[in-house]
Amino acid sequence: MEGPITDSAREAMLLAALDRTDGRSLKASLQAATDPRIPISKPIVNALAALRKHRDPKSVLGRAQYRVAVPYAAAVYAEPCLAAVIEALGDDADDPTREQLLAAVDAVGADHDDVTVAVMLASVADGDMAASDLCFDVLDTEERFGLTGWRAFEREAPSGEAARAPAATGATAEQREARRAKKQRETEERRRRSEASARAAAQVRSARKRERAATSDRPAVADAERSAAPVLPTLRHRRAVLSASELEEFDRDDPWVTGVVLAWVPFDAADDDEGGLDGKVRPCVVLAGSATHLLVRPGYSAGGVKSRDWKSHPVRHWRRSGFDEPTWIDVEAVRVARPDDGPAGYLEPDDWNSLW
Secondary structure, three states: OOOOOOHHHHHHHHHHHHHOOOHHHHHHHHHHOOOOOOOOOHHHHHHHHHHHHOOOHHHHOOOHHHHOOHHHHHHHHHHHHHHHHHHHHHHHOOOOOHHHHHHHHHHOOOOOOHHHHHHHHHHHHHOOOOOHHHHHHHHHHOHHHOOOOHHHHOOOOOOHHHHHOOOOOOOOHHHHHHHHHHHHHHHHHHHHHHHHHHHHHHHHHHHHHHHHHHHHHOOOOOHHHHHHOOOOOOOOOOOOOOOHHHHHHOEOOOOOOOEEEEEEEEOOOOOOOOOOOOEEEEEEEEEEEOOOEEEEEEEEEOOOOHHHOOOOEEOOOHHHHOOOOOEEEOOOOEEEEOOOOOOOEEOOHHHHHOOO
């Protein structure tokens, strides 16, 4: 990038990096970013909460009401990768050369893919750190990270001759004063954003260090005592129970299984008060999938016939699973066309296992 790196460019690079992440990992980072061990202000907490509820957080990260939360979500997403790169750099971590940074990135490549590394570099580039400009330059020039087109995410990307045109002459004193005031406001806003981004990364690293220190300070447990201690079972998702004909068409290991999607579901006999319509779009739980279709169980809101059916299963963790309201899952499976949008969330193990 020619010339100084603007704050708008740093923000655009961070948004471009987050746009390449998968939705499930990003939602997990949004959830982790509200860890009470990480002190953040109420407006940022509210922005993070709103993002977690959104069906597709990536699509709205650039909106004004969510921008304040972006550095925190990115810092949490990239923290394990950043810690690994810092360890690989050793004494050169504060101000590495380009060669040292790329060597460290290659060293952690077995545990962190290029998408995660790109978010880590963009998070550092967006902060006020010694290596910020270097990280930005690496993302801007290294095609392996897929961010050479980051300019598409700029809010006010300059284009054409208008961007290069000199300031008009003959401005009045009032106009010049207004321009100076506007520049001062923009400078102050950039400074606040830069400080917020730096605090985000520092707070995340500090919380993780305290957690690791607390773990290392715990007294060692003798082998005999450890073996005598009860082992708590880990609740996992059971495999869906399907008929032979359903198994022929659908894959129970489809990546959307246990997910909550919006799909058009035809009405059955219980839906006799819908004014002659054939069906409607409902939130559904994915049981299995194929390339073109899904096997789902539809969800129904409170007050409907299905919510009063003793065979329907109420979703205990409905907010966490991606539903907008309390929901009951039907006992009957339905074959629906596979929608374009992926799951908004996934059923918790206890909710999923109650279906079988």
